[in-house]
Amino acid sequence: MNIVTCSYGNPVGEHIREILNGNMVNVIIKKFPDGEIYLRIVDELKPDVPVIIINTTINTEAVLEMAFAIDAVKRFHVKKIIAVTPYFGYGRQDKQFLPGEAISASVIARMLTDGVSDFIMVEPHSDYIKNYFDCKVHIVSAASAIFEKFKDKIDLVVSPDKGGIGRAATVGKLLNTQYTYLNKKRISSYEVAMEFTDNISMNGKRILIVDDLVSTGGTIIKASELIKKAGALEIHVACTHGLFIDNSGYKISRVVDSLNTTDTVQTPYSTIPISKYIARSIEKAVDS
Numbered sequence: 001m002n003i004v005t006c007s008y009g010n011p012v013g014e015h016i017r018e019i020l021n022g023n024m025v026n027v028i029i030k031k032f033p034d035g036e037i038y039l040r041i042v043d044e045l046k047p048d049v050p051v052i053i054i055n056t057t058i059n060t061e062a063v064l065e066m067a068f069a070i071d072a073v074k075r076f077h078v079k080k081i082i083a084v085t086p087y088f089g090y091g092r093q094d095k096q097f098l099p100g101e102a103i104s105a106s107v108i109a110r111m112l113t114d115g116v117s118d119f120i121m122v123e124p125h126s127d128y129i130k131n132y133f134d135c136k137v138h139i140v141s142a143a144s145a146i147f148e149k150f151k152d153k154i155d156l157v158v159s160p161d162k163g164g165i166g167r168a169a170t171v172g173k174l175l176n177t178q179y180t181y182l183n184k185k186r187i188s189s190y191e192v193a194m195e196f197t198d199n200i201s202m203n204g205k206r207i208l209i210v211d212d213l214v215s216t217g218g219t220i221i222k223a224s225e226l227i228k229k230a231g232a233l234e235i236h237v238a239c240t241h242g243l244f245i246d247n248s249g250y251k252i253s254r255v256v257d258s259l260n261t262t263d264t265v266q267t268p269y270s271t272i273p274i275s276k277y278i279a280r281s282i283e284k285a286v287d288s
Helices: 012-020 060-074 104-111 127-132 143-150 162-175 218-229 245-253 275-287
Strands: 002-005 027-031 037-041 051-054 081-085 118-122 136-140 156-159 178-186 192-196 206-214 234-242 258-262 270-272
Touching (some): 012 275, 060 104, 081 275, 118 275, 127 136, 143 162, 143 270, 156 162, 162 206, 178 218, 192 218, 206 218
Parallel strands (some): 156 178, 234 258
Antiparallel strands (some): 178 192
């Protein structure tokens, strides 16, 4: 298979190439003086060889690169194009919260599926986002990767809110530990209030807080402080996507024993490799 990586596709793209023994396609991406993006596939692509296009759509530029790469590959009449976005940006704008709002996730999904047979992403903000795509959608879970990182090192798994209890349950069952969640009330973009929801003791335990996305870090910091006051021995954090806005990674690392994310978005805290799980999903898509 041929693999196309855009500016935000590595190191995941290179790891997937190694796992699948794929051919890395030569791509030229540059900007014109006025800011327009230029993309060209240099190598000749054979129609019968599947092409995997990889880019984390973390910002608008990355989205456009992905769309341009899909268009460029289509022009070689490739029969099977698989798009991979380890982190699907705009995923939180998945419904109308106020009248007149665009459903941005839907717009991006339509942009990135024209001519694509399969779309692969790691834990989007909500699973029903699949309904916005006009192709087969494969969602990769980070639970097994988190399990590998923390096997035999954790006594209790905690979700910082009720919405993440499914994730905490999955990781907790893999680790053969208890799991619970905290009640969260968001006061502002940077401030939340939290409280315990049950009588599970934190005292003397090694706690793992799991979340899908860390942006400003307010939720994780508040949860960590609450758990620490309850007597936890160690507090570790594992999230699927780490954005760490306004240096929040450093702020979180000061109140926990370790901060860990997968490498869907490359940061100093990307200690949980996800590539082999994406590669498995790619193999299934190629064979389908």
